[in-house]
Amino acid sequence: MFTPDTNDQLIIGGRAFNSRLMVGTGKYTSFEVMRDSIAASGAEIVTVSIRRVEINAPGHAGILDALDLTAFQLLPNTAGCRTTEEAVRVAKLARAMTETDWVKLEVIPDAKYLLPDPVETLRAAEILVGEGFTVLPYIPADPVLARRLAEVGCATVMPLASPIGSGRGILTRANLEIIIEEATVPVVVDAGLGVPSEAAACFEMGADAVLVNTGLAEARDPVRMAAAFRDAVKAGRTAYLAGRMPVRSHASASSPTRGVVRNPEPEVPV
Amino acid sequence: MQLNGQHYPYRTGLTLHAIIADLGLRHDAIVVMHRDDVYKRGKIPDVPLEQNDVIEIVRMMQGG
Numbered sequence: 001m002f003t004p005d006t007n008d009q010l011i012i013g014g015r016a017f018n019s020r021l022m023v024g025t026g027k028y029t030s031f032e033v034m035r036d037s038i039a040a041s042g043a044e045i046v047t048v049s050i051r052r053v054e055i056n057a058p059g060h061a062g063i064l065d066a067l068d069l070t071a072f073q074l075l076p077n078t079a080g081c082r083t084t085e086e087a088v089r090v091a092k093l094a095r096a097m098t099e100t101d102w103v104k105l106e107v108i109p110d111a112k113y114l115l116p117d118p119v120e121t122l123r124a125a126e127i128l129v130g131e132g133f134t135v136l137p138y139i140p141a142d143p144v145l146a147r148r149l150a151e152v153g154c155a156t157v158m159p160l161a162s163p164i165g166s167g168r169g170i171l172t173r174a175n176l177e178i179i180i181e182e183a184t185v186p187v188v189v190d191a192g193l194g195v196p197s198e199a200a201a202c203f204e205m206g207a208d209a210v211l212v213n214t215g216l217a218e219a220r221d222p223v224r225m226a227a228a229f230r231d232a233v234k235a236g237r238t239a240y241l242a243g244r245m246p247v248r249s250h251a252s253a254s255s256p257t258r259g260v261v262r263n264p265e266p267e268v269p270v
Numbered sequence: 271m272q273l274n275g276q277h278y279p280y281r282t283g284l285t286l287h288a289i290i291a292d293l294g295l296r297h298d299a300i301v302v303m304h305r306d307d308v309y310k311r312g313k314i315p316d317v318p319l320e321q322n323d324v325i326e327i328v329r330m331m332q333g334g
Contacts, residue, residue, distance in 0.1 A: 024332075024333060024334030025332040025333060025334070026332040026333045026334045027332070027334070028332070034332070047333055047334055048330050048331065048332065048333050049330070049331045049332065049333025049334075050301075050328050050329075050330060050331070051328060051329060051331040052274040052275070052326065052327065052328055053274065053293065053295060053300060053327050053328065053329050055273060055274055055276055055278070055293065062299065062329040062330050062331045062332075063330050063331055063332050064298075064299050064329070064330050065299075076330070076333075077333050077334070079333055079334070089303070092303075092308050093301050093303060093308060093326070093328050095308075096301040096308045096309065096310040096311060097301045097310075097311050097328065097329075097330050098330070099310070099311075164334065165334075211334075213334030214334065
């Protein structure tokens with residue numbers, strides 16, 4: 001009988017996790033749906049953002065009261081930052097807010113496709129690593145950049161499958177494969193995953209984790225979809241550990257080729 | 271003075287805690303950056319402010 005490998009943990013920044021699915025907290029219709037979806041996903045690493053309070057309408061405490069901060073490894077992002085300077089500042093604010101040194105580094109000058117700036121991301125990563133942060137950079141699926149970020153001490157790399165929130169799935173497969181093959185740090189495929197099969201495919205390729213937000217939040221039933229992603233992540237990872245069959249250009253019969261009950265002279269030659 | 275990128279009316283004797291009270295914010299829900307200092311959630315000192323100060327007050331929000 002097959003028993004799951006309980007030692008197959010995701011290790012990031014010296015911490016071990018049983019779930020390889022990271023989830024975002026954005027775009028949910030309510031905090032209740034968000035909480036239920038996170039619970040259904042089984043995720044242990046949860047992203048949040050840092051924003052200015054509104055001076056004219058300060059409102060409530062944001063997401064703070066809606067999340068059990070002790071139950072998750074918070075991963076604050078630097079979303080919205082366009083330069084190294086902005087990202088470093090937000091990372092420091094995030095650390096003071098969350099009391100974790102983890103940061104999902106995003107430096108994105110382009111609002112239409114939300115594609116990260118590789119040069120500024122590398123600069124910011126070097127500074128933040130130097131200041132003691134555990135840096136998880138969101139990057140284009142560029143194997144050279146991924147290697148450079150690992151070399152400067154990033155805890156992971158987070159290459160994109162397709163643009164944030166696009167739901168277009170894995171458009172960067174060839175480069176993701178190279179990044180995974182060459183990786184010296186965990187590879188977290190982030191952004192663009194719309195359905196569970198795409199998450200499973202990332203793991204079958206050898207990814208260490210995936211991060212999903214919009215794929216859950218914009219599903220008709222986010223809680224149910226979170227459970228589906230949870231199962232797909234497990235399936236994909238288990239399949240990767242099992243090792244896939246070889247791909248052939250021709251058929252290979254599954255039933256015995258000898259002893260077939262045939263007419264002496266078949267009408268159709270085989 | 272400037273607060274979160276906007277002009278904020280300075281008054282003599284204004285402190286960080288006074289601004290937080292003005293805005294009706296909870297100390298344990300915000301982080302403050304004043305000049306180059308970042309004050310942790312729930313551990314914000316009552317710093318006296320000056321007319322040219324630049325302050326950022328942030329909170330945690332949803333995000334991906």
